[in-house]
Amino acid sequence: MSNLVAQSCLDSVLKSQAEIPVTIVTGFLGSGKTTLLNHILNNRQGLKVAVIVNEFGDIDIDSQLLVAVDENMVQLANGCICCTINQSLVDALWAIVSRTESIDYLVIETTGIADPLPIVRSFTTTDLQQVTRLDAVLTVVDVESFTSEHYHSEAALNQLIFGDIILLNKTDLVTAEVVNELDNYIRSIAPKARIITTQHGRVSLPLILDVGVNTTLRSSKSSHEHSHHLENDGFIAVSFESDLPLILPKFQDFLDRLPSDIYRAKGMLKFQGSKLRHVLQMSGKRYEMKSISVGKFANRSPPPNANQLVFIGRNLNAETIRMQLTECLAI
Structure with missing residues (x-):
């Protein structure tokens, strides 16, 4: 300005x-x-x-x-x-x-x-x-x-x-x-x-x-x-998007195997066989996924089938994380 x-x-x-x-x-x-x-x-x-x-x-x-x-x-x-x-x-x-x-x-x-x-x-x-x-x-x-x-x-x-x-x-x-x-x-x-x-x-x-x-x-x-x-602190953010739905058991297994260097994860999710959207909130090793109404969003609703995820931590291998997430998709 x-x-x-x-x-x-x-x-x-x-x-x-x-x-x-x-x-x-x-x-x-x-x-x-x-x-x-x-x-x-x-x-x-x-x-x-x-x-x-x-x-x-x-x-x-x-x-x-x-x-x-x-x-x-x-x-x-x-x-x-x-x-x-x-x-x-x-x-x-x-x-x-x-x-x-x-x-x-x-x-x-x-x-x-x-x-x-x-x-x-x-x-x-x-x-x-x-x-x-x-x-x-x-x-x-x-x-x-x-x-x-x-x-x-x-x-x-x-x-x-x-x-x-x-x-x-x-x-x-x-x-x-x-x-x-x-x-x-x-x-x-x-x-x-x-x-x-x-x-x-x-x-x-x-x-x-x-x-x-x-x-x-x-x-x-x-x-x-x-x-x-x-x-200096070594923080990076790894983002992932896909219009394909996730397979819930595979995705839960992926979350359980995440490295300890990931401090935070959050996302908007769509699972195979479900008409609902879900919110992921992860802090340390503890996470929760809640179903939500699409109409709740404030003028920024993602496409109905879109998955949007962000992982934040230190010294992360972005390619590995994205590859593992791709394996969770219902292709």
């Missing part, structure tokens, strides 16, 4: 509405960010909430799983937000705040391997700070699959360090002792963060929205130090 266009947008927005509060939702792969975002959208009680969702991978899965986003949703270009030097994010934000119809709140859902620090800088070092107010960085943690090895990734560690509110999600899957141990561990990393326990991303919205807990940028590191975290 040129300086003249940006200034014109700024002048227009400043005349039309007050600062828009912004919540950045971050968290490691499979922590439950999209589930939380759906909870927010389903319980917003009349608030006009705009959403920006970022995907890592060639196929847009997460935006298909969201509800009630239609014209208020801006899908960014492929790639992690913090690896695009934020220009696409800034343009998306200007497109939202300069709309004729005002909005009450803005939520940004990052990828599971995104460093929130450069995203925070978009609100503290650009003209956006005159029309938006960064309310909080909200970090979602999967207490069942949490391991300190995840945080060998600088980006994942920063999700905790810069989190104003940290949701310990999926607490129904572990003991109270595990939750307490994780609570103590996170407090040692982020002593000023508010920690909230939750199940299925269900949390009272007044506890996480418009809470005013974000203060200032809390790091002296330069943007350059954070711009190549995907390359």
Whole structure:
């Protein structure tokens, strides 16, 4: 966006509405960010909430799983937000705040391997700070699959360090002792963060929205130090698409044999002999497949027989994964 266009947008927005509060939702792969975002959208009680969702991978899965986003949703270009030097994010934000119809709140859902620090800088070092107010960085943690090895990734560690509110999600899957141990561990990393326990991303919205807990940028590191975290961390995304249905037993066997280097998988599935579509959500070795109504999707329904899958992890052999998936198809 040129300086003249940006200034014109700024002048227009400043005349039309007050600062828009912004919540950045971050968290490691499979922590439950999209589930939380759906909870927010389903319980917003009349608030006009705009959403920006970022995907890592060639196929847009997460935006298909969201509800009630239609014209208020801006899908960014492929790639992690913090690896695009934020220009696409800034343009998306200007497109939202300069709309004729005002909005009450803005939520940004990052990828599971995104460093929130450069995203925070978009609100503290650009003209956006005159029309938006960064309310909080909200970090979602999967207490069942949490391991300190995840945080060998600088980006994942920063999700905790810069989190104003940290949701310990999926607490129904572990003991109270595990939750307490994780609570103590996170407090040692982020002593000023508010920690909230939750199940299925269900949390009272007044506890996480418009809470005013974000203060200032809390790091002296330069943007350059954070711009190549995907390359340093070794994360890749493997995508797969086919119009042929999958054979369920073969596909389940394929999932059971996936390598431990795959941290997250998600997809829209069609199985042989079934008229239903299914949603795959996989975090670590645990996965679930739920049948859904095609009409539920927000203006992005894939073809009725299409399979769309994304696998995210480290040091993955894309050719092998795609070959094994092809063997699961009903040819």
